[in-house]
Amino acid sequence: MTFTVVTKPTLLCVIVALTLPLSGQTKADLPDLGGNAFSTISTEKEKQLGDVMARETRGSLPMVYDPLLDEYINAIGNRLVSRANDVKFPFKFHWVNDKNINAFATLGGNITSHTGTLAIADSESEFASVMAHEIAHVTQRHIARFFEARNQQAPITLAGMLGAIILATVNPEAGMAALMATQGASAQSAINFTRGNEQEADRIGMTIMVEAGFDPYAVPNFFRKLTEQSRFLNQQLSFLQTHPLSQSRVSDTRLRAEQFPQRFIPDSQDFTLSKARVLARYHYDKADAEIVFRKKLTEPSGNTKANQYGLAIALLDNGSLDPARKLIEKLLETDEHNLYYMDVYTDILLGQKEYQRCLELLEQQYLLRPNNQVVTLNYANVALVSGAHRLAIHLLKSLLFYKSDNVLAYGLLADAYKAAGDMAKFYEARADLNYQYANYPRAIDDINEALNHLKTEEKLENRRLEAKKRQLQTEFDRLRRM
Structure with a gap:
């Protein structure tokens, strides 16, 4: 994703x-x-x-x-x-x-x-x-x-x-x-x-x-x-x-x-794939990344899974979905549950608008690894894009229960509530996101907006949000005194 x-x-x-x-x-x-x-x-x-x-x-x-x-x-x-x-x-x-x-x-x-x-x-x-x-x-x-x-x-x-x-x-x-x-x-x-x-x-x-x-x-x-x-x-x-x-x-x-014996310690696959991901997505420009990984694959001992993975990311990011898909599908044949490969594959399927196939794959992975952030965020994102807003909300709320500081989850949750038409929850999720970015004034403004979208009979929700706003203001005032 x-x-x-x-x-x-x-x-x-x-x-x-x-x-x-x-x-x-x-x-x-x-x-x-x-x-x-x-x-x-x-x-x-x-x-x-x-x-x-x-x-x-x-x-x-x-x-x-x-x-x-x-x-x-x-x-x-x-x-x-x-x-x-x-x-x-x-x-x-x-x-x-x-x-x-x-x-x-x-x-x-x-x-x-x-x-x-x-x-x-x-x-x-x-x-x-x-x-x-x-x-x-x-x-x-x-x-x-x-x-x-x-x-x-x-x-x-x-x-x-x-x-x-x-x-x-x-x-x-x-x-x-x-x-x-x-x-x-x-x-x-x-x-x-x-x-x-x-x-x-x-x-x-x-x-x-x-x-x-x-x-x-x-x-x-x-x-x-x-x-x-x-x-x-x-x-x-x-x-x-x-x-x-x-x-x-x-x-x-x-x-x-030199006090320790020398011994060969191989790199983990996660290291080689993480490094390839960094190089492809955060180190080189998109066009340069494709050139770099194509060159790496032609070098002696360079035809590695990590370099193939890096090229697949570069192709995906440059919009070359078909060749990226062929490359990542070959990698998945060797390791069908590898989350590095699955992440890129579902991005490709999303780009090709194969939403149902994408949801089925991620549902299988979610059953294997519930609340894994890689799987859950990809699953929720596809659910959101495909119109399954309530599924996305369920997945994200479950993830935030275990990982309450996940910035991406708050952002997706706000989008899901907005798409579902629940504006009070949208503004509250956006307040939580601003809170994660250390922006109390905006968080408090968002809580006020959430309160404005509550119905008159929603008294319990009103009291809960008012208490949340007071908590934000108290913490903000205390921080400013430091």
Whole structure:
């Protein structure tokens, strides 16, 4: 299923005055910290602030809402987290649509990778090394301690700190300048802590990698590749600007890796398919993607399922449905339940208006994997397009019961209610979507619109929506005081 990457370029507004709100329907109990949110950050406070930061980031960066890629990064991330010590809360992993190589962690176990990081990784272990490094920053509480230390020098506001962090992911130099202006912090420690913290994250991260079954030699290999690329480009990569890489760090990781036996660790199929998906849909332009994958397939050892899959995506996105269908059907013959292939196949069928065939395939997959977000979102989308609005609503409400922060589900649910003519529910779903994008004013306006569409006798619904509006306003007012 093809989804639009939602971009909300409001960085200047975020830095000057961060008044956009947050989301998450059941999480109104934000930390009541008075005028100083960062004086002492307990684990629970860190989790709550991390939730705030994650939602604000969602509303300010070009996040990728791709169910397959979301499943992949969270599977890799949680595999690593399961081998980490001092894990205080659940981790969540996200994507930013950015061709630059970078990743960052915020409070509360929220870790975000640029799509460019996966695109450049030559192995799954290389990509895992970046994730493990960021996980170590969280488990060692480097971020929380950084905020506390900065706050001792000058009071930190949620707006100033978060705005600088968000800007730093897009433009590291500007982000450092913003932090320096906000806090008077030194350029060396402005973004990603101190050299000591970086080295500790390298050490802990490598241990996590080994315990999770990845190749520790991928760490020095990835560092070497980054330094070589930076030298070739005659400019410093964004990853190196936010993760200062000294020669001693490279040497330390090499020596530490040599303590482990070398062994071949093959990449998973999910890695190769996810990388092909990123390259085809987020790294290259549509026309270029087709050329790139056609060339890959002619190279020695290049006729792989991943490259065939990448070409199928490129053909689909360029409107070449028939050749894309032939290619993906051959792949499905080898693995009929593969969700990467099924996702592209149902998109092709949708484009060819074979709605009934599409619904039948997805119904079968839904029975096998109920509430899997890849299957459910595709199924609901086809149901919506084909006019089965109530089926779409049922599927999406069920998914949101298990995954209450799914942005795509809220968007589709709003469309389904509108198509069904239920305008009160449409505006409420749109309010929930705006809530996910940290936009309280619009969310509250949408609740008011929903109230206007209720009938006079719907008193219970009226009271429920009024209570929801009060909850939104209370949370918004509390956030603005941070």
